[in-house]
Amino acid sequence: MKEEETSINRLTYETDYSNNKSLREGLYPLFETVFDIPFSTFKDFHSRGFWDPSYKPYSYFVEGRAVANVSTFQWPILLDGNHRQAIGIQSVMTHPEYRGTGRMADLMNKAVKDIDAEGRLAFLVTSDPVLYEKFGFSVLKEYYFVKKRTHQGSGSSDLRPIDPFDVEDLGIIQRLFRNNTPSSSVFYPLNYEHSFYLNVYNPFLKELLYYSPSRDVLVMYEVLEGRLELFDVIGETLPELDEVCSWIREPFEEVHLFMSPDKFDADFEVREYSSPDCLMVRGEVNEDHLQVKLPVFAEF
Numbered sequence: 001m002k003e004e005e006t007s008i009n010r011l012t013y014e015t016d017y018s019n020n021k022s023l024r025e026g027l028y029p030l031f032e033t034v035f036d037i038p039f040s041t042f043k044d045f046h047s048r049g050f051w052d053p054s055y056k057p058y059s060y061f062v063e064g065r066a067v068a069n070v071s072t073f074q075w076p077i078l079l080d081g082n083h084r085q086a087i088g089i090q091s092v093m094t095h096p097e098y099r100g101t102g103r104m105a106d107l108m109n110k111a112v113k114d115i116d117a118e119g120r121l122a123f124l125v126t127s128d129p130v131l132y133e134k135f136g137f138s139v140l141k142e143y144y145f146v147k148k149r150t151h152q153g154s155g156s157s158d159l160r161p162i163d164p165f166d167v168e169d170l171g172i173i174q175r176l177f178r179n180n181t182p183s184s185s186v187f188y189p190l191n192y193e194h195s196f197y198l199n200v201y202n203p204f205l206k207e208l209l210y211y212s213p214s215r216d217v218l219v220m221y222e223v224l225e226g227r228l229e230l231f232d233v234i235g236e237t238l239p240e241l242d243e244v245c246s247w248i249r250e251p252f253e254e255v256h257l258f259m260s261p262d263k264f265d266a267d268f269e270v271r272e273y274s275s276p277d278c279l280m281v282r283g284e285v286n287e288d289h290l291q292v293k294l295p296v297f298a299e300f
Helices: 002-009 021-035 039-047 103-118 129-133 167-178 193-199 241-247
Strands: 012-015 056-062 065-074 077-079 082-084 086-094 121-126 143-151 187-189 209-212 217-224 227-234 252-257 269-272 278-282
Touching: 021 039, 021 056, 021 065, 021 086, 056 103, 065 103, 077 121, 086 103, 121 129, 129 278, 143 241, 167 193, 167 217, 167 227, 227 241, 241 252
Parallel strands: 086 121, 227 252
Antiparallel strands: 012 056, 056 065, 065 086, 077 082, 077 187, 121 278, 143 252, 143 269, 209 217, 217 227
């Protein structure tokens, strides 16, 4: 007991330190311990300019290394046609040696207090929703949208793979995000570029990125077992769904749209989205008529 008490007494609290290199890099090992994300990934992420400047950690440190953390970031969204200021919560993690000591709850309460002072909605994604219910969060059901659409495959499409880690391709992606027209007004994060960059460190997701030079849009999709799974379209002008379908080289029989279809077509079958990870919200959201889907590349 004395050893445990001594360890807890060595805790120091730090917040809003993204611009402090020593403290920021003292957070990276906790990601490796808890989520198995290598230290080198976050060093690379920051060096490439991918770090979100609004990212605000709330952390406990011991001897220069974070042992518990909750982070927030600015997350403006379109919600039911309205522009809403919101906060995202991510990087909730505690070193195994400090679990059960109340550190995570303490940091969550600090973050929630700041969010409430600003009068913001708050969102998070988690595989353990019960953990966050006591902080006022509730699950926001997600849906995806299906329609029959036969496509024989295109032999003349100019779609090409695009690589966020290539300097020229990255410049294209950054420009498209800066000028992006939201693909939905029902539920759409207005600036999810930084989450996108972290997600593309996943090699599977990185392979789902394509660019059309003629239409100057980024298309995120895959064709799987005869269905087109469309995750988002990023660009200044949102193309029609039929046009997007005409670009796809592979044949398919159905379109599965993983975003609200209000700007594409009303003729979709609505299906409840099932995933180990839940989208949760804190604050007043009218769920009675909303059928939302957080874009896959915007997950955090």
